[in-house]
Amino acid sequence: MESLRFMSEEQVRALQGEFETPFFVYDQRTLEEHARRVLAFPSAFGLTGRYAMKALPNAAVLRVLSEAGLHVDASSGFEAERAMRAGIAPQRIQITAQELPRDLRALVERGVLFNACSLSQLSAYGELFPGSELSVRINPGRGSGHSNRTNVGGPSASFGIWHEHLDELLETAARHRLRVARMHTHIGSGSDPDKWVVCAKLSLAIAARLPDVTTLSLGGGFKVARMAREDATDLVAIGQKIVPEFEAFARNEGRKLHLEVEPGTYLVANAGALVCTVRDLVSTGAGGHRFIKLDSGMTEVLRPSMYGAQHPLVVVPRDAARESQRGEFLVAGHCCESGDILTPEAGNPEGLGPRELLEPRLGDALVIEGAGAYCASMASKNYNSFPECAEVLLTRSGEHRLIRRRQTLDQLLENEVLPD
């Protein structure tokens, strides 16, 4: 069975009494510890850690990570604006977007950095800011996702300028007198140091052909261990293997490249949990299953439904003194949607994976751990008309603070226009 990561059972019960479930809880100490580990990533000639804010864009979380020393990667113009409103200096924000922001000119004029992800983005930037400098994202031709559909590099991925198109890149840059000072690859290399070395070598070979590049970002994709049985990424082991590659590049090319890494999941996944309440218990008979039904689901945590992702689930009995048996349960979300399930089978998103849990009663808390990354940010928000839930920060001193209020139905409907 899985266990709570940063809250005690007493804390869960106290919070459940104070806030309407479901609500996210983020832990400042864990966020800061993860930021320290990222910033300790070994590098040959200096490091910038950049938080991929799409993983969890709440302003309070952005502030914690920024104050811990991280810069920010924004995946849209809206995210860049959001980061600035949270108090992040524009110079510490870089936009890496699939869609060119419509207000790119204003964002860059305020100081935000730009990472061109396609030849047309490069050209558009050049027209706005001829003679300036920028970053380019390159697809180095190799990926390491689980499947074709979830690759972030290689021929099946649309992210970045294809590595065979460097001539067009250089021509476009020259036409607008752009200095390609930074280069970015992101192939989501996971936890295997050897794969990171492959990625680094591929990227350095490309950087060798871009003579103005002084900073190389290898992206993120560091796997984390959400489930107890999983292995976490050892950042030091990866970094140490990459240092010699950068040193060799410096010897051969005469450029001491500054390193960037750009994690999202690594920083926030295990710093967040969703506290839900058990609202129903049903069974489908002797040959069937026992189900726990929550007051949450894909409206807050979509990853299990979408990718078959595994999250620790921990029952916290309302009565601390109660003796609970263990049992095998499926856990269903509150949407009238067959795919709203929190216990997909490990390794088979189409199957069901009953989970050993304490047998709950109605009203008990069920905590979904590992819910910091791509949960609040990527959920099927408002499906079945459920309002967006609240977010709470556990501060360094152990206090808790509401950082996002629960949405009201009035807010959910405020843009609808009915005729008189």
Next chain:
Amino acid sequence: MESLRFMSEEQVRALQGEFETPFFVYDQRTLEEHARRVLAFPSAFGLTGRYAMKALPNAAVLRVLSEAGLHVDASSGFEAERAMRAGIAPQRIQITAQELPRDLRALVERGVLFNACSLSQLSAYGELFPGSELSVRINPGRGSGHSNRTNVGGPSASFGIWHEHLDELLETAARHRLRVARMHTHIGSGSDPDKWVVCAKLSLAIAARLPDVTTLSLGGGFKVARMAREDATDLVAIGQKIVPEFEAFARNEGRKLHLEVEPGTYLVANAGALVCTVRDLVSTGAGGHRFIKLDSGMTEVLRPSMYGAQHPLVVVPRDAARESQRGEFLVAGHCCESGDILTPEAGNPEGLGPRELLEPRLGDALVIEGAGAYCASMASKNYNSFPECAEVLLTRSGEHRLIRRRQTLDQLLENEVLPD
């Protein structure tokens, strides 16, 4: 190649000039035509058509379908409230929810009907309203979803009271003097009339054991043909096969059951389209793919990412006179998310399925057809901080009317709380 369903190319261009893309367009005439077909479903002793509003809960759409004669199925207390705010009479709204609404008492006191989906829901209703009547949802022990995870009936589904638990159901009802006047099964039977007959027979056998039942709802799940190659459900063929079953039940049990059907997808799927703009074109070389990148994606249309669903995609050139070649393209959404893809392989959600499309230029419209059901309502809203898009209704007279304004970034952030 697929084609536009209810808009002309000129209309698409005009709307694209008037509203910021992406935006949904819904067609009142198609909605009304589908409502007519549902209400023409053959029945032995009368019919109620109930719109499963979770498919598309916009107030203007609810009004159109309600004025066409349909009642409403609400999947949460919030949806029931939303329907009432749209002007639907409470007596025409029934709640069928995985999660018991916290304000159930107030909703029912206003006249909303209740469909108990578990023994605990039945018991909770009985405590609030002893001596009253209600509906129960039964899981008849058989499903017809694609997989374990997407079944809505059978032992792998948590929806409804398991058919072997009828004794507990009757005991609970008796304890609270509840009259189980209506019964509901929903196994998502698709387009095959014979499967519907199986579902009807299973359901009638259960209804025979619930002596107060006078209305039987067979749910929805009528498949629609989004893609030109798919077959649509013939409602008349299904209904005609079910009529004799209800007649036999009347002869044997002495009860002339009123029939309900509860479609969502059937009513709205092909009455909606999402108008996007082509924002980028990239390629991954000779052995790779050509990608079209949109200003939309899983933030508006999640079904392809989540279920591998196939939607027609139609390029509408900005310049009507332009001669366009055809080509094979993958279409990617605007999120920095490898799974944000609109062209999964048919029958293999993990694969990629290049699509034959007119070769677009930047700025052209790309229309995602079949986007009325489970798109605006079930998307990864606000992922990458993209604001929720607008919705437009094409009225019966061919006019268009904004029915939901585009969300602003201020609204998206208004519940965040930053310390001073």
